[in-house]
Amino acid sequence: MGLKIVVGGDNAGFNYKEALKADLEADERVDEVIDVGVTGTDDDTYYPNVATAAGEKVSGGEADRALLICGTGLGVAISANKVKGIRAVTAHDIYSVQRSVLSNNAQVLCMGERVVGLELARTLVKEWVGLEFDPNSSSAAKVDAICAYEGD
Numbered sequence: 022m023g024l025k026i027v028v029g030g031d032n033a034g035f036n037y038k039e040a041l042k043a044d045l046e047a048d049e050r051v052d053e054v055i056d057v058g059v060t061g062t063d064d065d066t067y068y069p070n071v072a073t074a075a076g077e078k079v080s081g082g083e084a085d086r087a088l089l090i091c092g093t094g095l096g097v098a099i100s101a102n103k104v105k106g107i108r109a110v111t112a113h114d115i116y117s118v119q120r121s122v123l124s125n126n127a128q129v130l131c132m133g134e135r136v137v138g139l140e141l142a143r144t145l146v147k148e149w150v151g152l153e154f155d156p157n158s159s160s161a162a163k164v165d166a167i168c169a170y171e172g173d
């Protein structure tokens with residue numbers, strides 16, 4: 022079964038969010054893309070509202086992952102990480118994107134439209150979709166320690 026992925030961001034990330042959403046919708050590894058906004062560059066909804074809504078969809082089981090875009094990728098990550106059970110990272114290079122899943126089992130990838138080129142962002146997302154955390158890896162106990170701190 023394919024992935025269900027939430028996409029979202031503020032108006033500073035709108036153009037990338039739309040481009041990356043189109044890529045995900047065309048990706049046969051993805052079953053469903055759920056857009057939680059914003060709806061345009063004139064939509065001033067704050068990034069924390071979008072990012073926490075996206076995180077709640079993942080934590081609630083409606084989606085497997087989320088891809089969040091703001092100006093820097095920082096605010097959406099900080100916000101999504103406030104949702105219990107969410108591990109959100111900002112990553113703009115291939116190694117960090119790979120390790121975000123393989124080491125950290127992060128469900129949320131955040132990027133900044135003002136930071137990374139669009140073609141690199143598209144390549145990173147394509148790679149990200151194919152990654153899978155190995156619960157038998159040596160990284161699993163470290164992720165468990167994050168969950169334990171959170172009270173799980």
Ligand SMILES: O=C[C@H](O)[C@H](O)COP(=O)(O)O
Pocket residue numbers: 031033034068091092093094095096097
């Ligand atoms: O992290 C925040 C984002 O970059 C956001 O898109 C822009 O926030 P600002 O308008 O507060 O700089």
